[in-house]
Amino acid sequence: MEFKNTLIMKVLFISSGNSVNGISPIITNQGESLKKNGISISFFTIRGKGLVGYLKSIWSIRKKIKNEKFDIVHAHYSFSGFAAALAGAKPLVVSLMGSDVKANWYRRFIVKVVNSLFWTSTIVKSDDMKKAICIKKALVIPNGVDCNKFYPINKEEALNHTMWDKNKRHILFAANSDRYVKNFKLAKRAFELINKPNIELHSLRNIKNKYMPFYINAADVVLLTSLWEGSPNVIKESMACNRPIVSTDVGDVNHVLNGLDGCYVTSFNEEKIMQKILLALEFPEIQGINRIKQLELDSNTIAKKLITHYLTLKKNS
Numbered sequence: 391m392e393f394k395n396t397l398i399m400k401v402l403f404i405s406s407g408n409s410v411n412g413i414s415p416i417i418t419n420q421g422e423s424l425k426k427n428g429i430s431i432s433f434f435t436i437r438g439k440g441l442v443g444y445l446k447s448i449w450s451i452r453k454k455i456k457n458e459k460f461d462i463v464h465a466h467y468s469f470s471g472f473a474a475a476l477a478g479a480k481p482l483v484v485s486l487m488g489s490d491v492k493a494n495w496y497r498r499f500i501v502k503v504v505n506s507l508f509w510t511s512t513i514v515k516s517d518d519m520k521k522a523i524c525i526k527k528a529l530v531i532p533n534g535v536d537c538n539k540f541y542p543i544n545k546e547e548a549l550n551h552t553m554w555d556k557n558k559r560h561i562l563f564a565a566n567s568d569r570y571v572k573n574f575k576l577a578k579r580a581f582e583l584i585n586k587p588n589i590e591l592h593s594l595r596n597i598k599n600k601y602m603p604f605y606i607n608a609a610d611v612v613l614l615t616s617l618w619e620g621s622p623n624v625i626k627e628s629m630a631c632n633r634p635i636v637s638t639d640v641g642d643v644n645h646v647l648n649g650l651d652g653c654y655v656t657s658f659n660e661e662k663i664m665q666k667i668l669l670a671l672e673f674p675e676i677q678g679i680n681r682i683k684q685l686e687l688d689s690n691t692i693a694k695k696l697i698t699h700y701l702t703l704k705k706n707s
Contacts, residue, residue: 399461407435415599423693451477475508488620515621516642532621534692540630548607562609567593580663629678634670652676
């Protein structure tokens with residue numbers, strides 16, 4: 391189904407804007423992919439942390455919805471969904487991103503109640519998330535990867551941008567090491583077991599999304615040791631760059647990496663992770679981009695799935 395070059399509808403994206411770089415690049419990239427397919431996207435970012443910060447945004451959201459008359463309001467993360475619902479947004483699509491589902495049981499309970507009372511549609515990023523949240527009508531639509539941004543880059547060029555030592559091998563822990571859920575302590579313990587001076591471990595802090603392709607392509611192995619995830623985009627981005635991967639079994643990682651040479655899904659055991667890293671280092675590259683296309687995880691295909699869903703909601707509203 392082709393949507394390009396036709397203005398189909400107006401959609402309002404609501405999300406947090408509290409990160410160092412403002413709106414999450416995952417949400418920005420999804421909005422951009424929808425724009426390329428004829429959707430008018432406006433962004434409303436919520437400033438202020440915690441439930442109080444979101445509640446303070448309700449009046450501003452209500453005013454924006456009333457003045458601009460959107461066909462669809464799409465909130466990202468549960469707190470954004472709560473605020474949008476209280477602002478009277480309809481039809482309201484809410485994307486749960488991972489932490490909403492993997493958090494405490496009472497937050498999952500609140501999500502289920504608000505979903506049944508106020509949300510028109512709920513999207514989760516993996517079958518694992520749908521099973522955890524127990525919302526039968528939830529749609530599984532993962533975030534797509536922009537293959538025009540994430541693709542194999544010459545290793546030397548990538549190393550020039552990262553300024554990593556060209557005479558060493560590099561493991562990329564592609565997350566902020568301070569975030570508890572990313573479980574950097576486990577990654578560090580596994581790395582220390584390797585005990586080879588020609589191998590370095592890198593973590594990321596406040597790297598702009600436009601530079602991420604260089605860091606991923608500069609890595610000999612991309613490492614994910616998270617305690618939980620929904621559908622981690624860094625895994626799909628690394629696949630699109632054909633980089634070897636080692637990951638704990640979280641979210642949909644096992645599904646997307648299953649049988650892909652040079653990629654390993656393992657347990658939360660530092661020795662096993664170390665062993666898988668050493669195996670992954672033997673692969674100069676993987677056939678990840680082919681798997682992305684096979685599973686239809688590119689951002690353009692995901693955008694079309696979202697638009698089809700939007701159109702159904704608009705027709706029935």
